[in-house]
Amino acid sequence: MVKEMTIQDAFQSVMATRGDVPPKQQRVLAASLVLFAEQGFSNTTTKQIAARAGVAEGTVYRRYKTKDELLAAVLAPFVSGVLPSLIGDFANNIVKRDYLTRHDLIAAVIQDRLHFIQENRDVLQVLLTEFLVRSDVREQLIPQVMPLLQHNLYPVLDRLKTNGELIDWPDDRIAQFMIGTMMSQLVRGVLADEEVESVGPIMIAFIEKGLAPE
């Protein structure tokens, strides 16, 4: 059970990477994120963003030269900051354990990531939506995430398979089921907010059993 969890830490360090973004620009980013999540990127106008952030429209463009850049600025810290540090952290804590059960893995993955999903529903929703619709987002995301999975998750899966702890399916399929099940929680969150605590154990049980060897 990885309790040295670092979502907050990761986020902090990402924010630090951003340099000292002045407060108005922070408000622009925050407003963009909320509106993109609520209405989608294309349906959000820069006027709305400015109004929500309480700044003039020109201010939106001080740091970000285009609306597309604003989308990138909203997603980038997650894609290239939070996500990697999260997965890297996870790998460091999990991979090293000598005796790793399926339950250990699933629980670690799901538990952490559910909190992550809950706390970052907005970004993730924007990410999912634009991923489905914008090839540039796909091309930004895939080369970031795929290697992470391949280097951090797949070796662990392979070890578990060798140990008879995990069913012998292709790694990408196992990842698909894990991610898909968590994604379902994201979509469900669009309908109604839900405390993540109640879902965790059930979801862990579902995936753990689903991936047990025959």
Added chain:
Amino acid sequence: MVKEMTIQDAFQSVMATRGDVPPKQQRVLAASLVLFAEQGFSNTTTKQIAARAGVAEGTVYRRYKTKDELLAAVLAPFVSGVLPSLIGDFANNIVKRDYLTRHDLIAAVIQDRLHFIQENRDVLQVLLTEFLVRSDVREQLIPQVMPLLQHNLYPVLDRLKTNGELIDWPDDRIAQFMIGTMMSQLVRGVLADEEVESVGPIMIAFIEKGLAPE
């Protein structure tokens, strides 16, 4: 974008005027679907639709008074036609069986639905994307789909639970996991086309085991 006419209104009028869709309008619908799936609804212009359909821009508006109505017309037959008949069919075939195993259920659901997903990837992708982004689509979809599940799927689940064939989780959670797992295949399809045949057995096994009683 969303003006006075909500998608619901549009939906009504679409439903009212179906049946005798002339070929040019069919081409408009087909072009809209493809483009909406490729680029999203908001990023698609009526000019693109007209060009792809091989008609004049004005022709797009002969039957569908607004672009929103076009979206409704693309989704409507699916949401209120294909989906219900599918679930109804399923219910008729499954519910009546005296002895129903978990495998029977899952296999029936998944197998059919996977072909369904493959053949309707475009609509489903549009549906998923706009569902995440447009509240009017959500408000159109939910009251259509929820009762279907409640009346057709949930009783079956309850029967299986009673028979000890299924784990005793809330129906909506079980539905969430089933739908989520299938949805993962939809998202995966955005990355690369994949023959559905290869996934079916694995996915059935995953869900079947995941939902087995303790």
Added chain:
Amino acid sequence: MVKEMTIQDAFQSVMATRGDVPPKQQRVLAASLVLFAEQGFSNTTTKQIAARAGVAEGTVYRRYKTKDELLAAVLAPFVSGVLPSLIGDFANNIVKRDYLTRHDLIAAVIQDRLHFIQENRDVLQVLLTEFLVRSDVREQLIPQVMPLLQHNLYPVLDRLKTNGELIDWPDDRIAQFMIGTMMSQLVRGVLADEEVESVGPIMIAFIEKGLAPE
């Protein structure tokens, strides 16, 4: 004295090249030309053009995708149509004469061109102004005009120099003085309209004497 003058003819043929430009687009072009001449390209808004042309702002963009393209559309027929056919015509009529005096040349050049300047003051003023300020206009104009001069005017000058009819200065310098003197009439026209008839003889005399051999 080249009286088979073809300014009108040239313009007609250029207009024909334009295909059948619909009347509203003609009005847009005309309005653009007048406003560009009056206020300069940068100081003219598309709103002004639309208002002057009596069309909606969107109509300005039906044929010309950008304001820059509008400038090109206003200048292009002159630069690549009227000008060449004018110079070509001139060359055909002048070069062939066995015995050509300096006066014949200058009179032919100036007389025709003064009418040309008067009738096309707007375009020429735009051309001069933007030539001074926009490198893209320069790069469009120079490769069009320089070869014309080199192939049509310079040989004639050389023949006259050989015959002792013309002072032995470099061709480009002679062209500079001729063009500069005519240009002065263009600039003068900005201050006050003036009938060209009165200037012609004086200007011809000035240039003719100025270019006489020692």
Added chain:
Amino acid sequence: MVKEMTIQDAFQSVMATRGDVPPKQQRVLAASLVLFAEQGFSNTTTKQIAARAGVAEGTVYRRYKTKDELLAAVLAPFVSGVLPSLIGDFANNIVKRDYLTRHDLIAAVIQDRLHFIQENRDVLQVLLTEFLVRSDVREQLIPQVMPLLQHNLYPVLDRLKTNGELIDWPDDRIAQFMIGTMMSQLVRGVLADEEVESVGPIMIAFIEKGLAPE
């Protein structure tokens, strides 16, 4: 662009506050001049000016309240300082001579002015361009320059005409040809830099012969 404050007003206030221009403002003026000449007034942003001058954007506005005033400040010293003193000088030196030949006049005018053109190409180019495009610049320039010509140049021309040294054309026409010929050198300079030394004698010869009596 041109709001309530016309260039005239600006001009007045510029004139009133001259004398003690601090170095940063000098740099702003210099940067403005270069950029206006390179790209034209309208195509130059205050940001570019600030960057080129190495100052903050706000500093540009410390002394000059508007961009129009900056244009006025760039042109003012030239129009009301350099130009008059130049013509005045010339008049003082030329007019007093008892025996003045056409050559003396032309040579004096052209020789001096060619160096002047070369050294002030930037201002002159801005002046010419904006003269063609901005009526307020025209209205500023004309009442400054016309009297200068009328009081200093025209009497000399008249005296030469009386002496049979100069052709009997209207003074303004003679001035037009002289200025036009020099202007041609300015336009030529836009295409390629050229040492003025080589042009001088030829240009003097051209004008001198062109203006000789019959």
Added chain:
DNA sequence: GATGAATGAGCGTTCATTCAT
């Protein structure tokens, strides 16, 4: 005095929608 972040009017441009043909 100098700075540069902030402003917002207004620009060029797009595009859903209309309508004369």
Added chain:
DNA sequence: AATGAATGAACGCTCATTCAT
């Protein structure tokens, strides 16, 4: 029914100008 030129509201974005520091 079908066309596509025309419309104009509204978009993303620019930039002259202001002002708190």
